[in-house]
Amino acid sequence: MTDAPPATAPAPLPTPRGDRHGPLQPGDLVQLTDPKGRHHTITLVPGRVFHSHKGALAHDDLIGQPEGIVATTPSGVPYLVLRPLLRDFVLSMPRGATVVYPKDAAAIVGLADVFPGATVVEAGAGSGALTCSLLRAVGPAGRVVSFERRSDFAEVARGNVERFLGGPQAGWELVVGDLAHGLGAVVAAATAHRAVLDMLAPWDCVDAVAEALAPGGIVVAYVATTTQLSRLAETLRADGRFTEPEGSELLLRTWHLEGLAVRPDHRMTGHTGFLLSARRLAPGTVLPARRTRPAKGAYGEDYTGPRAAGGAEPGAPEGADGEPPGTRPARPVLP
Numbered sequence: 001m002t003d004a005p006p007a008t009a010p011a012p013l014p015t016p017r018g019d020r021h022g023p024l025q026p027g028d029l030v031q032l033t034d035p036k037g038r039h040h041t042i043t044l045v046p047g048r049v050f051h052s053h054k055g056a057l058a059h060d061d062l063i064g065q066p067e068g069i070v071a072t073t074p075s076g077v078p079y080l081v082l083r084p085l086l087r088d089f090v091l092s093m094p095r096g097a098t099v100v101y102p103k104d105a106a107a108i109v110g111l112a113d114v115f116p117g118a119t120v121v122e123a124g125a126g127s128g129a130l131t132c133s134l135l136r137a138v139g140p141a142g143r144v145v146s147f148e149r150r151s152d153f154a155e156v157a158r159g160n161v162e163r164f165l166g167g168p169q170a171g172w173e174l175v176v177g178d179l180a181h182g183l184g185a186v187v188a189a190a191t192a193h194r195a196v197l198d199m200l201a202p203w204d205c206v207d208a209v210a211e212a213l214a215p216g217g218i219v220v221a222y223v224a225t226t227t228q229l230s231r232l233a234e235t236l237r238a239d240g241r242f243t244e245p246e247g248s249e250l251l252l253r254t255w256h257l258e259g260l261a262v263r264p265d266h267r268m269t270g271h272t273g274f275l276l277s278a279r280r281l282a283p284g285t286v287l288p289a290r291r292t293r294p295a296k297g298a299y300g301e302d303y304t305g306p307r308a309a310g311g312a313e314p315g316a317p318e319g320a321d322g323e324p325p326g327t328r329p330a331r332p333v334l335p
Contacts, residue, residue: 097126128157
């Protein structure tokens, strides 16, 4: 399918509106859904025509119409016309890096407890999918500072964010560079409320994030593998400025609903990534001793990550009765 241009050059395309309400207007994103559930996302431009093997739809026939109509091609194929939701846009947006899928983006916003007016630091803007969710959550009074090492990915992210949210966002700063070395120049110490890390080696940013987060602030990381999950958790423990990290994974299964045939769908969105979260302690605070003993062999001969000073198992309780002593066991330190 194609979006055929008009015979004459069109006027400059209007900036998409951020409110996403009311009659469809030039510049709006529109999702066309055919009877088989296939989606086609187009930008409305006066004079253009959407073409597919099922027929054509003129943009002018959609402009000014309300959402939720059904437009029919000359060959009789109906298309449901709606503005795409963020979850729809994420799955069809141009990509540089792999996107954070909607199920994980929603969980990240929830785990990080992102609130209107918050200052959020993001490492790894990627294609801008998660950035859209963060900007919506902080609202017009908030601030999102996104770091991206690759300039080509940054341009893709900027284009996607501005396309979906309706142009440049006053509360968004996109920095091309490394968060580990550049965060202090952009965000003052102890002023950030939340930090979201979607990158290959988030442990490299732990020190910078600890400096930027205010006491009680939350860091949430999105990683793909168990080795990344483990190393980041141990690095946060070794740093000593965060609460005990918590890890999780989300599996999304949709259901088939048709009369008495109510059953799980044959396909599901399984593993996409792991989530890990922790909170920033107040300066000088030492956590109480952990009351759970690590699993036998958790820090055995094959363990090569951060280790407690003197070689003790991180967080292992002392004493014959299994209870921790009056002082906290030594925290693991980076080798």
